Amino acid sequence: MATQTEQHKYYVPEPSAWPFVMTIAMFTFALGLASWLNGAETVGPYIFAAGLALILVMTFIWFRGVIRENQAGAYGHQEEMTFRWAMSWFIFSEVMFFGAFFGALFYARMLSVPWLAGEGSEFTTNAYLWEGFEAAWPTNGPGNVGGTFDTIPPWGVPFLNTIILLTSGVTITIAHWGLKENNRLKLNLGLAATVALGAIFLFFQAEEYIHAYQDLNLTLSSGIYGSTFFMLTGFHGAHVTLGTIMLLVILLRCIAGHFSAENHFGFEAVAWYWHFVDVVWLGLFVFVYIL
Template sequence: MAHTQGAYYVPHGSHWPIIGSIGLFSTVIGAANLFNGGSGITSTPLMFLGLAIIIFMMFGWFGTVIRESVAGTYNNQVDVSFRMGMMWFIFSEIMFFAAFFGALFYARMYSVPWIGGEGHGGLTNYFLWQGYTPTWPTNGPGNIGGNFETIPAWHLPLVNTLLLLSSGVTITFAHHALRAGYRRALLVWLGATVALGAAFLYFQATEYMEAYTHLNLTLHSGVYGSTFFMLTGFHGLHVTLGAIMLTVIWFRCAKGHFTKDNHFGFEAVAWYWHFVDVVWLGLFVFVYVL
């Protein structure tokens, strides 16, 4: 039964939080054992079991929320709570990437010059790494991982930049179509956004294969390799999650779940997608170009 808009909504009891906790606990324990050289059922099998439980929890919990929303259970207070929750989630994601950008900045602007002899009269370079030239990109003193080449910024990275920028436009068109009540245009523009995201992931996978097979640029290529793959890899993971969410939203739109005035589920995913676009622009400039 639908609740009065001015009433305070009290959610019912749910078993999904405890299931999610079990999945997270199993994943962390299994991954920790695997990374520390463990074997047997408490390593890889436990980690994948935990991941399967998490996926099961997400399908079940989000399905419950969708059914409650479609049934008219939620009121204005719940809508405000959802919006605040999404804002804080995106803020946490901003801090997540800020940490990696900070590591890149610190390594490039402080650590590498310091090892190369800047500051302290060049004593660090003289006693520890004589002959090391502080240039960027670098795999550090000792040529860790061997010589490597970088990904040219004006090839696949530029293509991916254009793809993501275009996807930001298409999802905005889809939002306008939803607010105007044009259901067919909504599905077309939203589908185009998913397709652009999939194309981005394809070209990023191609770029990674090129890096590993021809450029000798890997996670083991010193500080540049680690920061490059951590930043671009986590961004690719976020694009993957965003594309999955957009696909779910597409099916919901096809079922007519959203209205002109009540469609925060769509807006939340659009916010997330625009965030992913902005992060990529930072990556393109500070990782590929500069």
């Protein structure tokens, strides 16, 4: 007799226009953001907002369809393995994404800045081009790009945000235990706490950015330090925002009773993503704020 896995035919959804529309949305989003960052303040923010709104609408519609397919029993063991591999490769791509920015930080700090100060050079070109420049970090380079700035102390808001994210890793693990134990109260409370901690993290990061721009003159234009600081922390904040939204959706699904102890990869995928976000922040805290 054939097993259930052998009997199950791999589910292939009907052709859909959603991937094409999502591509347009993401292009519009990127175009608006790039225009905004490069000084097109007249139209850039509006293009960015339009792209973001379209992405959110498409995400809701697309995910709603996937959830309905799952609830209807369209997915079996093979589909779940596909989802697991897909999420694994997605997180790997995110590791490479942040690895590139950490690599840029390392290259600038450990190689470029010392070279500009004349380290390892047989000639004294730097003495004529950048007289008096010393290899120190943080720096905005020999040109003093963006003017003098102050850095954000690591043991204030950054340390608090570290505690918040580490705590959120504990609460989502507690929620996962609750799901495996069929304890819906434990599951929902753990998830709700994780969503709240993610929102609190974002609040403090927004406060930190406001303080940096208004009081410290630390901006995206503050040379190599400002650009690496805001690119790393900003992209991480974007990932925390996405993760918090995902957690909120999963919380609403858990309240609706969508997951069981045996079938809950949607929950696990978000948990994997959230733990990844936690680990990246630890790297940021050490290499951006402390060292």
